[in-house]
Amino acid sequence: MDQPARKVLIADDEPDIREFLQYNLSAEGYEVFTAKDGDETLEKAKRIQPDLIVLDVMMPKKSGVEVCQLLRSQSAFKDTIILMLTALNDDGSHIKGLETGADDYIGKPISPKVLVSRINALFRRLSKPKAGVLNMDSISIDPEQYIVTVEGKEISLAKKEFELLYLLAHRPGRVFLRNEILNQVWGNDVIVGDRTIDVHIRKIRQKLGVDCITTVKGVGYKFEV
Amino acid sequence: MDQPARKVLIADDEPDIREFLQYNLSAEGYEVFTAKDGDETLEKAKRIQPDLIVLDVMMPKKSGVEVCQLLRSQSAFKDTIILMLTALNDDGSHIKGLETGADDYIGKPISPKVLVSRINALFRRLSKPKAGVLNMDSISIDPEQYIVTVEGKEISLAKKEFELLYLLAHRPGRVFLRNEILNQVWGNDVIVGDRTIDVHIRKIRQKLGVDCITTVKGVGYKFEV
DNA sequence: TTTAAATATTAAGTTATTATTAACTCTGCA
């Protein structure tokens, strides 16, 4: 289940802090980049498209608040997570930071463990699930390799079976109408009998051995963990 | 288009703090509810289905951490925003709180302005407007998933039952004539006996366990919360 | 209060939809 590592850009003018944060975040498995002033931050943010930016408020060239505002005004950074970091721990700047569009605001000094834990929490809630490997309790689905793993056991599905399962599983809980399934898996123009879907569903259920596909009679099917 | 106010549940055992937070959050336009211990929090959370819970860690009955864990283990609270509030401002509990599934963690004392501003930030990023989902007090109806949730419990309705409920519920208070219901749910041309509607209404009432459909004799039915 | 109409309730009957199974076609490959 190897996702590409999440990219974090650290923007701070103090080399010590950059190094310190870089060390701790790398150890957590993030891919870390650094910038030492506002302009460099903007430039690198554009190039790297980080998932999260740790932004010091007090920086040369452009302040963290300015950088934050500029980033938020561009649609490409609409979903980039921004964590403000600052020695200015008074309420005024705290509020201003958050209102500029930052997602979190932490005063220095802060323990690396707390920082990492806050970053993890931010990712847990904010990051969009990337297309790719789906990971549910006990089931994972890898579209690259056409491999499904149930409780550690690898199970091989045929192409159509896999596509059908992936369609359902990429939005757990959502009911897919038979028509939707036909369009997505078979294509708009292909005409197949109605029972074809059922047969595939059955094979999937049989092979997985776990009951994760629910029939919604008269409507369609949905995937549930 | 007026969204219903966002619901915030404040859980703290100190009356002063409850009142203080209630005042400040109400002033911001939130609809505020309070609970004074862990059990009450769970009970009210189920009933009210708040968008955000401010959770004190140190509470009688059940601690904030316990409550957070219990809530997160239920799918109905998967998207509820949880903000932990505590006097325990050491790093250990900070980390533990976040790892339990809280979305933010703030140490007391904290200025009301900062709290409000953090809550606004959380809403800005975390609240996802779901298309089509109807959310009433304690009842939510999700046409995408064909799922009805009553006080946290998922209830499965059959197709016609769901469509009928959705029809009534999407305009709470409005009376639907039997004819309208037949046309909308069954279609203009279908002919079914008059009692068919009654039977479906009954099943819905039975399954939901809550009396939210009112009979208007000689006219039709309406949905009320 | 009585009465008639409307709705609620229940269980049984009917239909529609899905599950299952097996046979058949097609394709690629040894």
Place this chain on the structure above:
DNA sequence: TGCAGAGTTAATAATAACTTAATATTTAAA
């Protein structure tokens, strides 16, 4: 060529959803 697996179809079984009908209860008007 013939095998093996994928994909489809078709026939039958099973099941859940829906409808009906019979009876009971409620409601509002007389």
